[in-house]
Amino acid sequence: MNISTLDLALALAPHGLDAVLSFDQPASLDRADVLVWDPAGLYPVLEAACERADPPVLGVGASEWLLATSRHWREQFKRLLAAGGTLVVLVPAPRTVGVHTLQDILPYDWSDPLMPRTVRSQAIEGDAAPQQAGEPFRTLFTEAARCFQPCATLAAAPGASVLQTGSGLTLASYASEPPGRLLLLPALAPGLAQDEAGAALFLRELCRCIDRLGQRSGVRLAAWLDLQRSPADEQLHGRRAQCLRERHALDLELQELDRAMAERDFFKQLLAGEGLGAGLAAAEVFRRKGVPVHADWVEKDLHIVELDQRNLLVKARLAGEPLDAAALRRLDEARARVTDYFSRPTPILVVDCADNALPPSARSPHWDAATLAGLEDAYMLSGLHLYGWHLETPGDSPSRLLQRLMQADADLRDSLLRATLRGLSPLAAA
Template identity: 90%
Template sequence: MNISTLDLALALPPHSLDAVLSFDQPASLDRADVLIWNPAGLYPALEAACERADPPVLGVGASEWLLATSRHWREQFKRLLAAGGTLVALVPAPRTVGVHTLQDILPYDWSDPLWPRRVRSQPIDGAALPRQAGEPFRTLFTEAARCFQPCATLAEAPGAGILEDGQGMTLASYASEPPGRLLLLPALAPDLAQDEAGAALFLQELRRCIERLGQRSGVRLAGWLDLQRGPADEQLHARRAQCLRERHALDLELQELDRAMAERDFFKQLLAGEGLGAGLAAAEVFRRKSAPVHADWVEKDLHIVELDQRNLLLKVRLADEPLDAAALRRLEEARVRVADYFSRPTSILVADCADNALPPSARAPRRHAVLEGLDDAYVLNGLHLYGWHLETPGDSPDRLLQRLMQADADLSDSLLRATLRGLTPPADA
């Protein structure tokens, strides 16, 4: 039984393990029968790479790397289980790190490589003696009891619970995924990194437990047999290779479809978005129109758009945000600060998405207008901003602002028509 580890330090001689792997160095699991994965081992490296510490958020480059690496291990785990192998994950204390995606900053959880399985850990409560399940798990948790130090319970987990704490919360689970199996076990005691006897005991009892589960690991045959395949074997291998090529092509097509759909949905937040993502979509519209855009360094819901002769302070108004005196005062203070920093005149544009919960036909007509109470401040409905996004090439950002400043009567109608063309199915559909 070839056992490999991933981000797990054990005081064992080199010959005890087939491979010692690191999450940040993608590798193949084709030789492994059993992989013991310690998700907690990655977090120190992630926290060191954070661009922000409270809450921890990775930079854009580090986020892209993490998501790509997580996809690699997800595929390797899938291959391991499909080959009859065993994946053992040591449940860590719940901890997340923010990663940049196209839509927003989202929390990355240790269980991401296990997707689509739903796994969620939560802080352990109390120190009561655990309650064990039946064999072969009872022997594992009895004989190797000193090797485990639970630091979390499982709020969600695939399969059946095999160990509970004193309050009946799940500490470990087992899922049969023929021909493979998934074991979620409690975290190991930290001293197993120096305690050779303890590490050897854990490995011995884990091996014995897996052998008693009644499922064999992947069959291993001598290499010479591949050179003497019969016609039936050759036909099966050829068909399998063809299926793999077709599946790969479909996977690539699905990835491209998912990417295109996600991008369209991202910008549709201007029409129907009810969260902060609408602000990110509005900023990206200006970027796509070749205007430099920066997030405001003080107010998280404002963006600064650099135009040829001036700057534009961009604010997206959501359903629960009134345009009252306090809101106008905050916008004016931000405008003064930005204008002083860049030494350029600064206009204000409020993209009004307050009616996004309603379909366009149910919304009260609202034309763009000067924002009353502020000088050089304008309102553009989210419907119209989306229409401007769809126009190719359409007005430049400077031209759009100029038409707003001139109260161009045709602007709202032309942008609304562009939006509705993008929403209405073709007549022959």
């Protein structure tokens, strides 16, 4: 069992832990089977980074760092649990610090990296003498009783309460998140981490408890059997842990494949999309080419592309949308408004997706130059053409594309169409 700690240095013999990690130094948990995290270990770092002490508030830079680091550990905790690991959290005394966001200063709590789970702690009041829970937790809290000194109760926590005060307040909880486990335990007694015998006792009883949790529903075995694990048992446990890690790796690969396929499908709306997404895809093509793109503040189906010397007003035409006199007049009025606002020339580019319900071979190969007649400084490309431009390497910039349109480059549409057909099927381009 590979055991790592986060912001918790235990006085153990060399190699007693797989890794000793720090919250402020993001790292991977891919090797860990168990992570023991002490959130209180971050408090001194936050105190040193505060720009205001009463109430404590972090500076803007420190706030951005803290939120980004919390997101990292949140993802690592998720991966640990998904790989069949166990996350052990030592519940600290409740404390918050203000962090700057775009809108306001919001409180940051130690439990932020555990989101979306709801975990809230509160200061202990009155008698905190613990009431024992059922096995395997009873053995943990009995044999390692001197290891713990609760400094907070859990007002909200996932799973079941496994240790309570005399008045019924939760001191520890356990949540099964198959194939992983989340265990919230009381804080360690002061000085225990530096006591070699105490640290070894804590780790030994914790591992014994985790082993007994297992995944064998309805099976209850005596505690002594945990110390008699045979080589065959060790092999099975090791193989199971390896399989869980392999399954998690496959899940991550599937997520990445789904992301890549979804991104390709997003841009394929240019040649096969039949909804408003075609316009969003057209805007994103220009954005991916390295220029700023904004949605028009009046006409929601128009986008403004900022080029070096001018802007470009982009409109994706969908099926059933006419390009009659009224439509052309609307485009011209929008162009005049944008030109006046930015004080820059603003040509119009219509991306024609009206035939997207048809396969490329069924679409008319002829280009009707009279479609935009009466609309000055306006150009048209089909969704097929813009998709081909998207597939090309970043050599052809938006400014170069507009220049070729303005020069009526006879080869432009043919080259872009060939790029699209190559991207759809090598046979189609042959």
